[in-house]
Ligand SMILES: Nc1ncnc2c1ncn2[C@@H]1O[C@H](COP(=O)(O)OP(=O)(O)OP(=O)(O)O)[C@@H](O)[C@H]1O
């Protein structure tokens with residue numbers, strides 16, 4: 001790399017000047033100036049659709065800016081493609097993992113790295129050994145010979161991170177990397193990030209969690225509506241300052257759930273078992289009740305939800321819906337019985353990428369928009385428009401492909417889809433993951449309204465404050481078993497965590 005003669009220790013690693021980006025006629029980034037120093041961890045914050053990922057993609061050569069310039073160590077650079085970025089030492093870990101599902105972990109780790117050996121003479125033994133070494137170094141325990149398909153989202157994310165690290169980059173951009181990780185994995189990742197910073201590398205860290213920014217980052221930059229609002233040392237801003245800068249207004253008071261009248265049992269689960277995955281799960285959710293399901297990532301909560309919805313049915317146990325015993329073996333059957341399920345991996349499971357936003361939002365209510373079989377476009381539009389307004393989904397047009405929306409806005413659209421089905425039992429799996437602070441409040445209101453209207457709600461969440469504030473009762477799972485069923489009064493940060501952490505189960509029994 002040839003550096004400009006003027007480079008000094010103070011020259012930023014990256015200087016962005018006047019960066020703007022238009023998609024069609026819409027300007028989604030406007031005149032962004034930003035300097036990234038060597039050896040700093042720099043947070044990018046902003047509401048869903050504020051432009052964080054777009055800016056990251058411009059740095060990484062995925063998008064070309066419409067205007068503006070970039071300099072690396074004081075020297076102007078054109079990052080015309082991801083390959084150019086890689087050569088310049090810039091790596092982006094995407095918001096949605098883009099690994100190759102059929103290849104092994106080890107193969108994924110070496111992909112994109114320019115090896116010297118000609119095709120056809122791939123040194124697999126060495127690749128496997130190197131991959132194992134890298135994973136050990138990072139403290140990640142994954143069998144590197146396994147195919148990526150079948151790994152949890154968290155493990156896939158760790159492999160993405162390992163791949164970025166293997167490539168010896170000087171700028172590593174992590175776009176919402178912690179969302180699917182357990183607290184331990186987050187700590188591992190933070191340890192890695194700090195080590196990289198201490199080696200003088202630069203990390204850009206995108207997240208919606210302020211506590212992570214405080215724990216890890218040196219400086220923050222806040223985006224709003226495509227503009228850079230501020231760059232500041234983290235110590236100089238309070239949480240209230242950050243939120244005000246992000247959303248441009250004070251945060252609405254939330255988490256004051258109006259108690260709904262609790263009615264009859266809507267969902268009753270007894271002895272539900274899927275060997276090796278979960279066993280003997282029993283609980284009830286009543287009409288008007290919000291029941292939380294807490295626990296660590298990997299405790300089996302999603303598996304229980306998938307079993308209830310017929311995606312991967314349990315092998316024994318009974319499920320009773322509105323007083324009638326049912327054996328649910330397919331999602332279509334679950335939907336017909338009044339169940340709705342907002343899956344955790346919405347980006348993968350829920351989205352029809354080539355269809356428009358309005359088609360995606362109304363996809364689960366064909367009966368409402370096409371009475372008699374003919375789709376009523378006006379009706380479809382009204383329903384979709386209403387959801388867009390309520391959840392403040394940021395888009396250019398209801399007719400644009402959903403894949404063009406920001407990550408958080410895609411999630412909101414899928415949430416909207418299931419809220420429209422007006423189910424009698426609604427199962428939500430980490431519904432607020434990736435959703436900005438400003439919209440969470442609206443979302444909590446909507447959940448409260450649904451409960452007040454007599455819906456039974458099962459809320460899987462790893463966010464303790466969310467569980468404690470919203471739920472009438474909190475169930476906790478650990479290693480495939482139900483370890484606690486806590487009333488609102490009994491549920492505290494401590495009681496939930498104690499039941500969630502595997503080793504302490506005997507202590508509880510004692
Ligand atoms: N390929 C595209 N075509 C059209 N519009 C796009 C495209 N990519 C992004 N946008 C728009 O640009 C805006 C900024 O999106 P971006 O993904 O940068 O937001 P973000 O800050 O990362 O949000 P989130 O927190 O939801 O991930 C959004 O309004 C989005 O719809």
Ligand SMILES: [Mg+2]
Nearest residue numbers: 053095406407
């Ligand atoms: Mg994004």
